[in-house]
Amino acid sequence: MNASPTASPTAATDAIQVRGVGKRFPGVIANHDVDITIRSGTVHALIGENGAGKSTLMKILYGVQKPDDGTLVVGGEEVSFGSPTDAIAHGIGMVFQHFMLADNLTVxxxxxxxxxxxxxxxxxxxxxxxxxxxxxxxxxxxxxLVEDLGVGERQRVEILKVLYRGAKIIILDEPTAVLVPQEVDALFGNLRELKAEGHTILFISHKLDEVLAIADDITVMRRGTTVGEAHPGEVTKRELAELMVGSELPTPEKTASTVTDEVQLEIEGLTLTDAFGRDLLSGIDLTIHKGEVLGIAGVEGNGQAELVETVMGMRKPTAGVIRVGGEDISDWDTRERREAGIGYIPEDRHRHGLLLDAPLWENRILGFQSREPASNGFLINRSGAREDTQRIVEEYDVRTPGIDTNSRALSGGNQQKLIVGREMSGNPVLVLAAHPTRGVDVGAQAAIWGHIKKAREEGLAVLLISADLDELIGLSDRIEVILRGRLVGEFDPQTVTPQDLGSAMTGGADEPADDQTQEDRA
Structure with missing residues (x-):
C-alpha cells in the first residue's frame, strides 16, 4: 500500500492510485496517509464507519476538495483537480446517495x-x-417524467447522467440504501454490465453482504486512513466489521415482546390529497400500542413520508382522525404535537433535523423551544440546553470536539446520534422514526438500535419507516406494507423474509382483499 505510484509495473492498468493523501479542517484531521489502488475494469468497494474519512476522500477524487498532502494518479497521469469539472474531464463521475434530479423534468x-x-x-x-x-x-x-419513476429507475438515471458525460470511473455513494432486494439485484446486474465494458466502479457501502457479493477488491478505512485490504472469498462479514469498527457486526435481533394492551397511536380513515386531486394516502387505518414498534415497509414515494409528516402535523389531511393516548389531535399544529410528546427522527437530517451552521447545543433546542431543559417556558435556557447537550453527547456517543462545534462538522452517523438523543429526551410517548440508521456505519447503527429497543421496553410507541428490510424485521413487532398510498398487507417479523416484503412492496405479491386487510389489522 505504500509503494510509489511510479514503481508498480501494473501502474498503466490502474484506474486510480491514491498515495499519502491527507486533508485537514480546523480542529479535525479528516484524512491522513490514505493509500488506495483501484484496478481498471473492477468494482472496488470502500468501507468504513462514519467519520472514517470516506466522504472526504470521495470529494477529493471528484474535485470538490483539494488534498493538503499526497498525490492522485488517474489512468497513469498525476492530476490535481480544482473542481468536479476537472474530474469529469478525466473520466470520473459520481452518483451521490441523495439523488440530484428535477422531478418535473423528463429523463x-x-x-x-x-x-x-x-x-x-x-x-x-x-x-x-x-x-x-x-x-x-x-x-x-x-x-x-422523473416524478413517475421508481427509486431504482431514478438511480439508473443518475448513472446514465455520468455515462453520458463520458465517465469511465463511476463513484457510487451508498447506492443500495433505498433499494428493495429485487432492485439491488437489478443494480448489480447493471454494474456487472458496466464492468464488462471496461468501466471501473468505486462502490461505497455499509452493507457488508452486498460488498462481498459485488466487489472485486475491498479497502477498509478507519479514523481517516486506510487500515486494510481484502478480497471476497478470503474474508467474512465478521472480519470486515472488526476491521471497520474493532467489533463484531451488529444485528437487530428480536427481543422479548413488550407490547401492552394500551393504544398510543390510532389512525382511522386517513386520506391525503394533493393539489391535483390525487390521493397520496388513502384510507389509512393503523394502531400502535405502548411498548410496540410498528414497521412500515414500502418503496420510496409510496406514501410513507406523507404518512409521517401528516402524523407530525406538517401536512393537513383531507379526511380521517389521528388520536394519541385517546385524544383527537387531528386539528393540532406541529408545536402542540411536539409538546404532547411526539418525537420525530426525519428521513433527511439536513433538511428537517439540523441547523448545519449552528452549534450542537443550539440544535438540542430544536423542537423543544417551549420545554425544559431547553426553555423555561418563556425564554431559552442556555445553560440548561448546554448541560443536556453534553449529556446526549456522552450517553449517545456523539463524537465531537465539543458542544460548540457546528453540526456540519460532524460525520453523518454522529449527526444522526445527536438527533436520536434529542428526540428520545423529554419522555416522549410516541416517536416517528424515518430511516433512523440510513447512511450510518455499523457502530452507530448498533447504538441507535439499542436506544430504540430500550425506549420500547420503557413503554414508548414507535412508528418505524425503513428501507433496510433486515432492520424492519429485526426491530418491529408488526410490519405493514404501503403501496401507492394504501396499506396492503400485514406481516409477522418472526416469519417474513426480505424477499417476501420486497415482493409485496413492488406489487409482486397478491394484495389482500380490503376487508381481509382491515380484519387482520383489527
Whole structure:
C-alpha cells in the first residue's frame, strides 16, 4: 500500500492510485496517509464507519476538495483537480446517495441539464441516451417524467447522467440504501454490465453482504486512513466489521415482546390529497400500542413520508382522525404535537433535523423551544440546553470536539446520534422514526438500535419507516406494507423474509382483499 505510484509495473492498468493523501479542517484531521489502488475494469468497494474519512476522500477524487498532502494518479497521469469539472474531464463521475434530479423534468432533460454542449438537447441527445440505456440494460424512456419513476429507475438515471458525460470511473455513494432486494439485484446486474465494458466502479457501502457479493477488491478505512485490504472469498462479514469498527457486526435481533394492551397511536380513515386531486394516502387505518414498534415497509414515494409528516402535523389531511393516548389531535399544529410528546427522527437530517451552521447545543433546542431543559417556558435556557447537550453527547456517543462545534462538522452517523438523543429526551410517548440508521456505519447503527429497543421496553410507541428490510424485521413487532398510498398487507417479523416484503412492496405479491386487510389489522 505504500509503494510509489511510479514503481508498480501494473501502474498503466490502474484506474486510480491514491498515495499519502491527507486533508485537514480546523480542529479535525479528516484524512491522513490514505493509500488506495483501484484496478481498471473492477468494482472496488470502500468501507468504513462514519467519520472514517470516506466522504472526504470521495470529494477529493471528484474535485470538490483539494488534498493538503499526497498525490492522485488517474489512468497513469498525476492530476490535481480544482473542481468536479476537472474530474469529469478525466473520466470520473459520481452518483451521490441523495439523488440530484428535477422531478418535473423528463429523463432526457435531467441528463442533458448542464451538459448541453455534448450532444445538444434534441435528437442527437435522445439517440445517445437510448444507446446508453440499451447497452447497459437500463430500460429508460427519455420522455418519461422523473416524478413517475421508481427509486431504482431514478438511480439508473443518475448513472446514465455520468455515462453520458463520458465517465469511465463511476463513484457510487451508498447506492443500495433505498433499494428493495429485487432492485439491488437489478443494480448489480447493471454494474456487472458496466464492468464488462471496461468501466471501473468505486462502490461505497455499509452493507457488508452486498460488498462481498459485488466487489472485486475491498479497502477498509478507519479514523481517516486506510487500515486494510481484502478480497471476497478470503474474508467474512465478521472480519470486515472488526476491521471497520474493532467489533463484531451488529444485528437487530428480536427481543422479548413488550407490547401492552394500551393504544398510543390510532389512525382511522386517513386520506391525503394533493393539489391535483390525487390521493397520496388513502384510507389509512393503523394502531400502535405502548411498548410496540410498528414497521412500515414500502418503496420510496409510496406514501410513507406523507404518512409521517401528516402524523407530525406538517401536512393537513383531507379526511380521517389521528388520536394519541385517546385524544383527537387531528386539528393540532406541529408545536402542540411536539409538546404532547411526539418525537420525530426525519428521513433527511439536513433538511428537517439540523441547523448545519449552528452549534450542537443550539440544535438540542430544536423542537423543544417551549420545554425544559431547553426553555423555561418563556425564554431559552442556555445553560440548561448546554448541560443536556453534553449529556446526549456522552450517553449517545456523539463524537465531537465539543458542544460548540457546528453540526456540519460532524460525520453523518454522529449527526444522526445527536438527533436520536434529542428526540428520545423529554419522555416522549410516541416517536416517528424515518430511516433512523440510513447512511450510518455499523457502530452507530448498533447504538441507535439499542436506544430504540430500550425506549420500547420503557413503554414508548414507535412508528418505524425503513428501507433496510433486515432492520424492519429485526426491530418491529408488526410490519405493514404501503403501496401507492394504501396499506396492503400485514406481516409477522418472526416469519417474513426480505424477499417476501420486497415482493409485496413492488406489487409482486397478491394484495389482500380490503376487508381481509382491515380484519387482520383489527
Amino acid at each position: 432526457l432533460e435531467n441528463v442533458v441539464l448542464g451538459a448541453e454542449k455534448i450532444h445538444g438537447i434534441g435528437d442527437a441527445a435522445r439517440r445517445r441516451i437510448v444507446e446508453i440505456s440499451t447497452a447497459y440494460g437500463f430500460d429508460l424512456d427519455p420522455d418519461e
